[in-house]
Amino acid sequence: xxxxxxxxxxxxxxxxxxxxxxxxxxxxxxxxxxxxxxxxxxxxxxxxxxxxxxxxxxxxxxxxxxxxxxxxxxxxxxxxxxxxxxxxxxxxxxxxxxxxxxxxxxxxxxxxxxxxxxxxxxxxxxxxxxxxxxxxxxxxxxxxxxxxxxxxxxxxxxxxxxxxxxxxxxxxxxxxxxxxxxxxxxxxxxxxxxxxxxxxxxxxxxxxxxxxxxxxxxxxxxxxxxxxxxxxxxxxxxxxxxxxxxxxxxxxxxxxxxxxxxxxxxxxxxxxxxxxxxxxxxxxx
Numbered sequence: 001x002x003x004x005x006x007x008x009x010x011x012x013x014x015x016x017x018x019x020x021x022x023x024x025x026x027x028x029x030x031x032x033x034x035x036x037x038x039x040x041x042x043x044x045x046x047x048x049x050x051x052x053x054x055x056x057x058x059x060x061x062x063x064x065x066x067x068x069x070x071x072x073x074x075x076x077x078x079x080x081x082x083x084x085x086x087x088x089x090x091x092x093x094x095x096x097x098x099x100x101x102x103x104x105x106x107x108x109x110x111x112x113x114x115x116x117x118x119x120x121x122x123x124x125x126x127x128x129x130x131x132x133x134x135x136x137x138x139x140x141x142x143x144x145x146x147x148x149x150x151x152x153x154x155x156x157x158x159x160x161x162x163x164x165x166x167x168x169x170x171x172x173x174x175x176x177x178x179x180x181x182x183x184x185x186x187x188x189x190x191x192x193x194x195x196x197x198x199x200x201x202x203x204x205x206x207x208x209x210x211x212x213x214x215x216x217x218x219x220x221x222x223x224x225x226x227x228x229x230x231x232x233x234x235x236x237x238x239x240x241x242x243x244x245x246x247x248x249x250x251x252x253x254x255x256x257x258x259x260x261x262x263x264x265x266x267x268x269x270x271x272x273x274x275x276x277x278x279x280x281x282x283x284x285x
Contacts, residue, residue: 024048025077029141033175073105082117092123099127107181110135113251132181133191137169140273144282158220160227164248167195170268177262193256212274213283
């Protein structure tokens with residue numbers, strides 16, 4: 001379970017004081033892992049969420065100041081995605097507020113090949129923060145903790161991705177890189193691009209999931225309009241359909257080596273993720 005703290009700093013055994021890190025989206029796929037890893041290092045963490053203490057809400061700037069009180073650094077994630085309208089403006093405004101409050105060290109979770117996400121990156125940099133950008137491929141955990149879970153349980157992944165390939169990256173690898181960036185000043189002013197070790201089509205993903213679960217899971221390409229209807233039926237933003245078309249047009253069909261460069265080890269493979277996730281029973285139909 002993610003650990004939180006109501007104090008703004010702690011004193012280590014060597015007498016040094018360590019201020020609190022704000023983890024925005026601290027209950028999400030990467031945020032909760034970052035929070036747990038920081039807590040394991042003895043670093044106090046404040047969870048930035050609408051249910052946090054104090055609460056944080058991207059759409060309520062009045063909540064930003066209390067969440068930043070006593071904080072000297074922050075992991076910045078934006079929901080639903082940096083490519084959505086208004087994200088860049090909010091990220092820029094938050095970065096300015098953070099620097100003004102004394103939280104100069106900002107690590108931003110970004111996406112690969114998204115011009116709108118790059119605008120958010122520029123706005124964060126313009127705040128004067130000591131920044132690190134962590135650009136990521138699609139997460140493995142989208143299949144067991146997010147919007148692909150239900151299709152996997154149903155045995156059919158229907159997406160408007162045709163034969164596109166993606167170097168899926170693991171949330172544990174992302175969290176390890178983010179923690180390194182938050183705790184080591186050598187990452188200031190750097191952009192780390194993270195992918196997994198190989199390119200996979202959604203046919204490949206379905207085959208790996210079938211092997212891990214021991215049951216047939218298929219992939220069915222659908223039109224953009226059909227997928228928009230699926231999103232509407234699940235109460236999800238229809239803009240996700242446009243995001244699929246944008247980032248799965250081949251621009252991201254290559255590997256990056258940020259995990260190896262930062263952590264000195266290879267990234268986790270999707271097959272290993274699928275095998276371990278299946279063992280938890282999350283995909284038991």
